[in-house]
Amino acid sequence: MEELQVGRAKLTWLNGGVNFLDGGAMFGVVPKALWSKKYPPNEKNQIELRTDPLLLQVDGKNFLIDSGMGNGKLTDKQLRNFGVLEQSSIDKSLAELGLTVKDIDAMLMTHLHFDHACGLTKKMNDEYVPVFENATIHVSAVEWNEMQNPNIRSINTYWEENWKPVQDQVQPFENEISIVDGLKMIHTGGHSDGHCILVFEDGDEVFIHMADIMPTHAHQNKLWALAYDDYPVTSVHQKEKWMDFGYQKKAWYTFYHDAYLRAIKFDELGKRIDEIERTRYDYK
Numbered sequence: 001m002e003e004l005q006v007g008r009a010k011l012t013w014l015n016g017g018v019n020f021l022d023g024g025a026m027f028g029v030v031p032k033a034l035w036s037k038k039y040p041p042n043e044k045n046q047i048e049l050r051t052d053p054l055l056l057q058v059d060g061k062n063f064l065i066d067s068g069m070g071n072g073k074l075t076d077k078q079l080r081n082f083g084v085l086e087q088s089s090i091d092k093s094l095a096e097l098g099l100t101v102k103d104i105d106a107m108l109m110t111h112l113h114f115d116h117a118c119g120l121t122k123k124m125n126d127e128y129v130p131v132f133e134n135a136t137i138h139v140s141a142v143e144w145n146e147m148q149n150p151n152i153r154s155i156n157t158y159w160e161e162n163w164k165p166v167q168d169q170v171q172p173f174e175n176e177i178s179i180v181d182g183l184k185m186i187h188t189g190g191h192s193d194g195h196c197i198l199v200f201e202d203g204d205e206v207f208i209h210m211a212d213i214m215p216t217h218a219h220q221n222k223l224w225a226l227a228y229d230d231y232p233v234t235s236v237h238q239k240e241k242w243m244d245f246g247y248q249k250k251a252w253y254t255f256y257h258d259a260y261l262r263a264i265k266f267d268e269l270g271k272r273i274d275e276i277e278r279t280r281y282d283y284k
Contacts, residue, residue, distance in 0.1 A: 007202025014093035016068025020046035020083030038218035048259040067119030110211035141172035143194020190235030206251035215257040
């Protein structure tokens, strides 16, 4: 498991699963001739995407940034349609670190699309129950409202089995919330109406988790938005704001979906000055 130390915060990437989605959808109106140079597709025009939660350990607390693909929750049709080749093994990842799901103090949910929220619950004796039973679940109020009241488009990704069992653990917030000193969740909108990012500052050490408004390193271009974005213009403006902010701070940018890089640090001009590669292996 790859790790990154940023000030007093330690990040460790867990195994949350992998799926393959249409490359065109992941890069919206950007021509394939451009995006394929940065993120290669397979013969079906699909690109590899991880769904790996980040374990964030700071000030004696254990936080998870998003929850992974889950395990045993998707039907055969869903596994096929979403291109899922590997499901979550969060228990195993945590065990290697001497932890269990009961040790997670809070879930920091950037949004609640199925590929980020399926890991919140599991099926037990024909009903769904919480996975992280001791954790507070932080999510924006806008996202939480839409999760419970999806529209004709979002009903395909906001599923009852991912929210009803954990509703007593959820603490929605407006605009932004301070989790611990220096760590904030900030509502941006864009990818979903309630989408959030995380920003951590400890002196000169900074990381920014842009979640799905910059899901991979290939989405660095401020104009490259997903066809999956509900509000792509908002995504573009928010990416511009937080890329400019991070460049000046020489911040680390961390990824949940990237199959090749875990994190990148840029200089003031947006040039890559450091990176953490993901250990890769072939899927059977």
